[in-house]
Amino acid sequence: MTEYTDLLERVVAPDGTGRTVSDPATGEAIGAVLEQDVEALDAAVARAKAAQRSWAALGHAKRSELLNAVADRIEAESEPLAELLSREQGKPLNGPNARFEVGACSAWLRAAADTVLEAETLVDDGQTRAVLSYKAAGVVGAIGPWNWPLMIGMWQMAPSLRMGNTVVIKPSSNTPLSVLALVSIMNEVLPADVLVPVTGNRTVGARLAAHPDVAKVMFTGSTAAGREIIKGSAANLARLTLELGGNDAGIVLPGTDAKAIAQDLFWGAFINTGQTCAALKRLYVHDSVYEQVIDALKEVTATMPMGNGLDEANVLGPIQNKSQFDIVVGLVEDAKSRGGRVITGGSPASELGALFYPVTIVADLKDGDPLVDEEQFGPALPIIRYTELDDAIASANGLDVGLGASVWSSDPAVAREVAARLEAGTVWINQHGTLHPMAPFGGVKASGYGLEFGVEGLKSVAVPQVING
Structure with a gap:
C-alpha cells in the first residue's frame, strides 16, 4: 500500500513553488499546491473535450467496469488518503470523518457505476412511438467545497463519468491536495484526459463555469457563489446542479x-x-x-x-x-x-x-x-x-x-x-443529514436546484433525447 508521504509526493508542487497548504490542527505546512491560471484551465477543458467522444463510445457496461476498478484502487489506498484528508481538512480519522469519507467515495462510485438508467417508452399506441433516453452532456465542470472535499467531489465525478461525460474538477483552494491525490488514484485506471484536475483561485473557477466548451456545471458552496456561477454560465447556457447554503x-x-x-x-x-x-x-x-x-x-x-x-x-x-x-x-x-x-x-x-x-x-x-x-x-x-x-x-x-x-x-x-x-x-x-446513494438529494429556495444520487442524479448529468417513430 502507498504511504501517506508517497501519495503526497504525487501531487505537491516542486520545492520553492506553489502555495503552501497547512494543517488546521497544528498550523504546520503539509506541502505546496500549484496555482494554475486561466490558460491552464482552457488547456484542461480542451483535453477533456477531445477525450469525451471516445469515452462515451465505450458504452455503459465498459464504463461501469472501469469505474468499479477505480473503486477497488480507492479502497486499496484508503488509509493514506484518509490521513492526507485529516491533515488537510482537519477532520479526525475516526467517527463519521476521514475514513468514513474515503469509504463513501468508493461506495458512491460503485452505486453510480451499477445504477441502470433504462430508456423509457412514453407513447406506443400503434400510430406514434416515442422513446426517451439520456446521452452524455459533454464536458462537466465540477467545483468542490472544502468541508467534504473527497466525498462531494465524488458525488460530482461518479455520475458524470458513468454517463459518458469527461470531467474537469477544480477543488477548493483550502483542500486541494487530498482531491488531487484522489484524482491521481482514479487516473491510474481511467483513460487519459477523461478526468482532469485544475487548481487555482476564484478566477479559474469563474472561467470554468463560463467556459463555452463546458456543457454542465456542478457546484457545492455558498449561495452567493452559486449566484455568480449562474451569471457566469448564462452565456453558454450550461446546465447546472447547485447545492448551496443551508440553515x-x-x-x-x-x-x-x-x-x-x-x-x-x-x-x-x-x-x-x-x-x-x-x-x-x-x-x-x-x-x-x-x-x-x-x-x-x-x-x-x-x-x-x-x-x-x-x-x-x-x-x-x-x-x-x-x-x-x-x-x-x-x-x-x-x-x-x-x-x-x-x-x-x-x-x-x-x-x-x-x-x-x-x-x-x-x-x-x-x-x-x-x-x-x-x-x-x-x-x-x-x-x-x-x-x-x-x-x-x-x-x-x-x-x-x-x-x-x-x-x-x-x-x-x-x-x-x-x-x-x-x-x-x-x-x-428522528435523524438528520443521513444520505443514501440511491435517494435523490437537492435543495429548494436559495439552497439551489438540481438533484444528485441515484437514477435522478444520472439524469441530471445527461441530456434527454426523445426519438419519435
Whole structure:
C-alpha cells in the first residue's frame, strides 16, 4: 500500500513553488499546491473535450467496469488518503470523518457505476412511438467545497463519468491536495484526459463555469457563489446542479424521549464539527421537553473528544480555516450578548490550537438572532423554545433556504405529517443529514436546484433525447 508521504509526493508542487497548504490542527505546512491560471484551465477543458467522444463510445457496461476498478484502487489506498484528508481538512480519522469519507467515495462510485438508467417508452399506441433516453452532456465542470472535499467531489465525478461525460474538477483552494491525490488514484485506471484536475483561485473557477466548451456545471458552496456561477454560465447556457447554503431546522415534538434521540441529534448537528451543508443548524424544541433535550445533548457532548485528527481517540477536529472560525466566534459572542444561555462551550479551545472551537450549545435564543438566522457552518447550535407547533413550522420555513430539515418524535406518523409541511429538499425523521446513494438529494429556495444520487442524479448529468417513430 502507498504511504501517506508517497501519495503526497504525487501531487505537491516542486520545492520553492506553489502555495503552501497547512494543517488546521497544528498550523504546520503539509506541502505546496500549484496555482494554475486561466490558460491552464482552457488547456484542461480542451483535453477533456477531445477525450469525451471516445469515452462515451465505450458504452455503459465498459464504463461501469472501469469505474468499479477505480473503486477497488480507492479502497486499496484508503488509509493514506484518509490521513492526507485529516491533515488537510482537519477532520479526525475516526467517527463519521476521514475514513468514513474515503469509504463513501468508493461506495458512491460503485452505486453510480451499477445504477441502470433504462430508456423509457412514453407513447406506443400503434400510430406514434416515442422513446426517451439520456446521452452524455459533454464536458462537466465540477467545483468542490472544502468541508467534504473527497466525498462531494465524488458525488460530482461518479455520475458524470458513468454517463459518458469527461470531467474537469477544480477543488477548493483550502483542500486541494487530498482531491488531487484522489484524482491521481482514479487516473491510474481511467483513460487519459477523461478526468482532469485544475487548481487555482476564484478566477479559474469563474472561467470554468463560463467556459463555452463546458456543457454542465456542478457546484457545492455558498449561495452567493452559486449566484455568480449562474451569471457566469448564462452565456453558454450550461446546465447546472447547485447545492448551496443551508440553515437546516429541526423540530422536536412534545412527548419525545430526549435521551433516545440525543445521540442522533448530536451527530445531526456536529458531524464534521458542524461543517456540513445539510447539518442541523437550528433546533426548535417544545416547551414540555425543552430542558430534557438540553440536558441529554449536554450529556452526549461530554463524551465526544476533540483534538488533532490523527489521534485515534478524537472524533471532533478544528474549524478548517480562519475565516470560518471567525464567523463562528462572532455569532456565538453575539448570542451571548443577547442573553443566550451557554450550555456547553462558548469560547475558543485555544489550548488545543488556534482553530479549535468546542461544541457550543446556546439555549433561550429566538428567531431574528444571528446565530439562528445565519448559517454558522461550525460547532454551534442554537436551541429555540416553542409552544405552538404551527409557530415552529412557520419558523422552520421562515428563512430563504431549504436544503434539509428534520422532525423528532416518538410517533412516526405524526412526524411524517409535520415533515410534509416543511419547505426543504429532504426532511428526515428522528435523524438528520443521513444520505443514501440511491435517494435523490437537492435543495429548494436559495439552497439551489438540481438533484444528485441515484437514477435522478444520472439524469441530471445527461441530456434527454426523445426519438419519435
